[in-house]
Amino acid sequence: MALFAFVNDVLIAADEASLGISDLSIQRGYGVFDFFKTLGGVPVYPDEHLDRFFFSASRMRLAVGKSRDELKEMIGVLMKRNEIADSGIRLTLTGGYSEDGYSLARANLVISQHPLTAPITAEPNRSIRLMTYPHMRQLPEVKTIDYLMAIWLQPQLREKDADDVLYHSNGVITECPRSNFFLVTDRGVLVTPGSGVLKGITRMKVLELVKGKLANEEREVRIGELHGAKEAFITSTTKHVLPVTAIDGLRVGDGNIGPVARWVSGELYKLAAPEGAASGRF
Numbered sequence: 001m002a003l004f005a006f007v008n009d010v011l012i013a014a015d016e017a018s019l020g021i022s023d024l025s026i027q028r029g030y031g032v033f034d035f036f037k038t039l040g041g042v043p044v045y046p047d048e049h050l051d052r053f054f055f056s057a058s059r060m061r062l063a064v065g066k067s068r069d070e071l072k073e074m075i076g077v078l079m080k081r082n083e084i085a086d087s088g089i090r091l092t093l094t095g096g097y098s099e100d101g102y103s104l105a106r107a108n109l110v111i112s113q114h115p116l117t118a119p120i121t122a123e124p125n126r127s128i129r130l131m132t133y134p135h136m137r138q139l140p141e142v143k144t145i146d147y148l149m150a151i152w153l154q155p156q157l158r159e160k161d162a163d164d165v166l167y168h169s170n171g172v173i174t175e176c177p178r179s180n181f182f183l184v185t186d187r188g189v190l191v192t193p194g195s196g197v198l199k200g201i202t203r204m205k206v207l208e209l210v211k212g213k214l215a216n217e218e219r220e221v222r223i224g225e226l227h228g229a230k231e232a233f234i235t236s237t238t239k240h241v242l243p244v245t246a247i248d249g250l251r252v253g254d255g256n257i258g259p260v261a262r263w264v265s266g267e268l269y270k271l272a273a274p275e276g277a278a279s280g281r282f
């Protein structure tokens with residue numbers, strides 16, 4: 001089935017949707033985006049994602065040019081047209097058609113919808129191995145379109161037999177290129193880096209759901225703490241909760257999917273499932 005997408009105000013066949021080559025996203029990699037799921041035709045945490053989209057735009061000095069309600073209306077039109085029950089909706093805002101290829105111009109807005117590539121399940125159905133790498137994303141709290149380092153590292157990941165990268169900066173752990181990182185200490189405390197990261201919506205929901213139920217801390221996490229950890233996992237909109245069983249070739253905990261990752265995954269699933277109270281219809 002042919003999909004549709006918005007380029008600014010025009011709804012167009014997605015395979016014909018395009019931006020001109022003078023756009024600053026092409027010329028200089030300048031732009032922001034956000035990405036949320038729909039499950040069973042229901043957007044999951046749309047307001048939280050729109051909050052972050054407006055935050056990213058404003059931090060990048062880009063005007064969205066639409067109100068929140070206008071964006072919701074456009075997303076509603078797109079969902080009706082495309083009819084994909086389980087999907088990802090991506091809002092991209094670029095630096096615009098720059099006259100000199102460097103100065104900011106009027107932002108271009110693209111809204112597209114994509115089938116989800118992996119189903120979201122209550123139980124984690126796989127685990128991953130990470131490779132640490134020293135890198136700090138520019139403007140880490142902003143969801144920019146810059147994934148240069150992560151894409152460039154792909155061959156190295158294959159060489160090291162790892163599935164994803166875990167960034168650190170001077171020995172302080174931050175996040176993975178497209179997800180947030182959690183560990184469970186030997187004392188059973190759930191810990192996630194408190195700064196220098198994108199504040200993931202899934203991360204926020206995990207921290208909300210463990211409140212009062214499991215000791216937790218948002219703080220600096222040093223690389224040395226990885227090896228004493230009982231468990232580790234990463235979170236994102238599309239990956240949900242993915243247990244980490246090895247980092248730099250060393251086993252995390254007993255090398256199996258841990259009970260905290262299983263519990264968090266199940267609770268998060270209940271929240272985000274179509275019938276879940278936290279999912280929002282527009």
Ligand SMILES: Cc1ncc(COP(=O)(O)O)c(C=O)c1O
Pocket residue numbers: 143175176177178179180197198199200201202203235236237238
């Ligand atoms: C750099 C970075 N950190 C964390 C995340 C996870 O955020 P969320 O849970 O909102 O998907 C993403 C998502 O793409 C990301 O790009």
